[in-house]
Amino acid sequence: MATLRGLLETPRHLLVCEKSNFGHGKSRHRQLVETHYHNYKVSFLIPECGLLSKELKNLVMEMGPYYFVKNLPLHELITPEFINTFVKKGSCYALTYNTNIDEDNAVALLPNGKLILSLDKDTYEETGLQGRPSQYSGRRIMKFIISIDLMDLSFNLDSKKYERICWCLKEKKPLKFDFLLAWHQTGAEESTMMEYFSKYQIQERQPKVAMSTLRSLQCPVLQSSTLRGEPEASCGGPELFDWLGAVFCDVDLNNEPNSFISTYCCPQPSTVVAKAFLCTVTGFILPEKIHVLLEQLCHYFDEPKLAPWVTLSVQGFADSPVSWRENEHGFWKGGEHLYNFVIFNNLDYWLQMAVGANDDCPP
Amino acid sequence: MAAFADLDLRASSDLKALRGMVETAAHLGYSVVAINHVVDFKEKKQEIEKPVVVSELFTTLPIVQGKSRPIKILTRLTIIVTDPSHCNVLRATSSRVRLYDIIAVFPKTEKLFHEHNQYFIILMERNTTNHPWIPGMLLVASFIKCKMIAVLKDFVSIKEVACTHLDVDLVCVTVTEKLPFYFKRPPVNVAIDRGLGFELVYSPAIKDSTIRRYTISNALNLMQICKGKNIIISSAAERPLEIRGPYDVANLGLLFGLSESDAKAAVSINCRAALLHGETRRTAFGIISTVKKPRPSEGDDDSLPACKKAKCEG
Numbered sequence: 001m002a003t004l005r006g007l008l009e010t011p012r013h014l015l016v017c018e019k020s021n022f023g024h025g026k027s028r029h030r031q032l033v034e035t036h037y038h039n040y041k042v043s044f045l046i047p048e049c050g051l052l053s054k055e056l057k058n059l060v061m062e063m064g065p066y067y068f069v070k071n072l073p074l075h076e077l078i079t080p081e082f083i084n085t086f087v088k089k090g091s092c093y094a095l096t097y098n099t100n101i102d103e104d105n106a107v108a109l110l111p112n113g114k115l116i117l118s119l120d121k122d123t124y125e126e127t128g129l130q131g132r133p134s135q136y137s138g139r140r141i142m143k144f145i146i147s148i149d150l151m152d153l154s155f156n157l158d159s160k161k162y163e164r165i166c167w168c169l170k171e172k173k174p175l176k177f178d179f180l181l182a183w184h185q186t187g188a189e190e191s192t193m194m195e196y197f198s199k200y201q202i203q204e205r206q207p208k209v210a211m212s213t214l215r216s217l218q219c220p221v222l223q224s225s226t227l228r229g230e231p232e233a234s235c236g237g238p239e240l241f242d243w244l245g246a247v248f249c250d251v252d253l254n255n256e257p258n259s260f261i262s263t264y265c266c267p268q269p270s271t272v273v274a275k276a277f278l279c280t281v282t283g284f285i286l287p288e289k290i291h292v293l294l295e296q297l298c299h300y301f302d303e304p305k306l307a308p309w310v311t312l313s314v315q316g317f318a319d320s321p322v323s324w325r326e327n328e329h330g331f332w333k334g335g336e337h338l339y340n341f342v343i344f345n346n347l348d349y350w351l352q353m354a355v356g357a358n359d360d361c362p363p
Numbered sequence: 364m365a366a367f368a369d370l371d372l373r374a375s376s377d378l379k380a381l382r383g384m385v386e387t388a389a390h391l392g393y394s395v396v397a398i399n400h401v402v403d404f405k406e407k408k409q410e411i412e413k414p415v416v417v418s419e420l421f422t423t424l425p426i427v428q429g430k431s432r433p434i435k436i437l438t439r440l441t442i443i444v445t446d447p448s449h450c451n452v453l454r455a456t457s458s459r460v461r462l463y464d465i466i467a468v469f470p471k472t473e474k475l476f477h478e479h480n481q482y483f484i485i486l487m488e489r490n491t492t493n494h495p496w497i498p499g500m501l502l503v504a505s506f507i508k509c510k511m512i513a514v515l516k517d518f519v520s521i522k523e524v525a526c527t528h529l530d531v532d533l534v535c536v537t538v539t540e541k542l543p544f545y546f547k548r549p550p551v552n553v554a555i556d557r558g559l560g561f562e563l564v565y566s567p568a569i570k571d572s573t574i575r576r577y578t579i580s581n582a583l584n585l586m587q588i589c590k591g592k593n594i595i596i597s598s599a600a601e602r603p604l605e606i607r608g609p610y611d612v613a614n615l616g617l618l619f620g621l622s623e624s625d626a627k628a629a630v631s632i633n634c635r636a637a638l639l640h641g642e643t644r645r646t647a648f649g650i651i652s653t654v655k656k657p658r659p660s661e662g663d664d665d666s667l668p669a670c671k672k673a674k675c676e677g
Contacts, residue, residue, distance in 0.1 A: 103364055
C-alpha cells in the first residue's frame, strides 16, 4: 500500500507568484532578473499583435554573442590576467557545457567573481580543495560544492590560499571542460574573449531566434488586481502558468476527445484572440540584455494597444549549479528553474518563479 | 552523484547486434555499460569463455548523449549455480575469471542464496582427536561471525565443509518465475555489509505480462527484507529495443517498492559501488594491486638465467 501511495505523489515543485507595479519603488524585478545568471531560453508572447515593432526586433536580434570554448583547463579561469581583464571589468558569466549536474562535475562563474564547482565524490577527494557537501545529498554524500571567491583572491595573489588553489587545479587534478562564456563589459573595450582564448578552440555564436504568429489563440482573461483569480471573472496565476506552457509546447487547447497527446483545455473565462506573436531566443543569454528587453516590453504600452497583457518567460539551464544568486540547483527528475513576467497595460506585473525538486525556494 | 550505468547487456556471438545495443545505451544517456557473459553449469562441461575485447567491438567508442565523453564498456560474468560444486570455479584463481571486471552469481536454490553470503571456514578433517586448538578456532569463528556448519559433540569426526566465501560482486534475483524461497534477513544483511549488490532485471518484464507480475512481486519481497539498500536495476537486454533510459528505469524502481532516492541510486550510485567492489576484488584489501610488467625482449637478455643475474646486480 505504501508503494501505491508513493506512486500517486509527484516530485516536489514550487511555484511562487507575486504581483507588483514597475513604477513602485521597492519593486524587485530588476534584482531578480539580474541575479538569475544562466539563462537558456527567453520567450515573449504578445496577443493581438501580428508584427514586431522595430525596436523590439532590433533588441531580439542583438541579444549578444556568446562564446563556446572546448577543453578549457579550469586553472585558466583563476589566472590574474583573466580576473583583471574580464571579471573585474564588467560581468563575466561562464558555465560548463555538456555536463549533467546530477552525474558529473559542473563549474559556473558568477558575475560577482565567485567560481562554483559542483563535483562528484571522487573528483572532490582528488582535487583537495575545501568545500561543503551538497544540500540534496541524502544518506550517502556523493556531491560537493566548492566556492572560490576570485575577487577576494585577486587582492592577495601571494597568499597560501591562492597558491594552493593554483596547485590543486593545475597539477594535482587538472580539470578540463567545454565552457559557454559571456561577458557584459562596462567601460571601454580593451580586449575581447576571442583574442584572449585564441589558443583554445573558441567559437563565437549568436543566439537562435524563432518567431511565429499564432492564429485564433484562446487566451485566459486576467485582471491585474486579482492574482488568485475570481471564478467566472478572471483566471489566476497558476492557471496562466499552465496555459503558457501549453502554448509554448504548441499544444491544442481544445480538449478534443480523440487527441492522444493532450487533454488540456484553456482555463475559463477565456477569449479568442485573432493573432498573437510568439518569439523565442535560445542561447547563453545575459541577464542585462533580458532587463533591457523587459523595459522595452513595458514601453510597448506607451501607445494604446489592443493587448491587455504581454508575457516574458525566461528559463535557466537545467545543468547550472546555481539558480538565483548562489542558491544551489540540482537535477532530480527535471532541472527546471524559470521565471515569468505578465505585464499589464497599467504597468502592473505578475511575477511567477518556478523551481523543481532539488532547489531552494526562489527569493 | 555517479554516472548512470547499465550493468547487464547480454553478450551474443553477433558483434553487430552488440554494437547496436551499446550505441543505443550511449544514446539513452548511460555512461557505463557492462557486457554480460552468462555461464550455466547445469549443462555438461561448460567452459568459461574469454570476454569480448572492446577494441574489436568499436574502433571509436560512441559518445554518450548530452556529454562529451565516450561510453565506458566493461565485461561481466554471470554464473548460474544450482549445485555447490559449481561454486568451485570461483574459488580457483583461474585466469579466465580474473579477466572479467564484474562477477555475478545467480543462485537457484535457497541454500545457495543464503549460505553463500556468509563466510565458511574450512574445519578440520575427519578422524581427528581432541585438538587443543579447537576451542581457539571456535572463538575466532565467533569473532568473525562465521557460521559453523556442523560440529559434532565428540570432536572426532567433524565434517569437512566446503568452500571459502564466494568472491562475487552481484547476486542476481530471479524474475522469470515465482520465487522458490523466501528471503531471510540475517544473510541478506551480511551480504549488504560485505558490499554485495542485488540485481533485478527488467527486460523480461517488457516481453511478457506474466513475468511482469513475477518481477514486481519478487522485487517487493526483496525490498521488505533489504529495505532498498544495495539494489541495482539493469536490463538483461538482448536487443537494442529492450533498453530503457536511466530516468525511466529510476521510475520503474518506484514500482518495485524503492523510495525515490533509492530508485535513482539503483541506476547510478549502487552500480558505481559494484564496479569499485569488482576492482578491489582483484587487489589486496583494495590497497595494493599488481600489474604484470611486460617482459623485455629476448635480444636484450644475456645468456645468464634470471636468478644469477639478480645476484650480479645486488
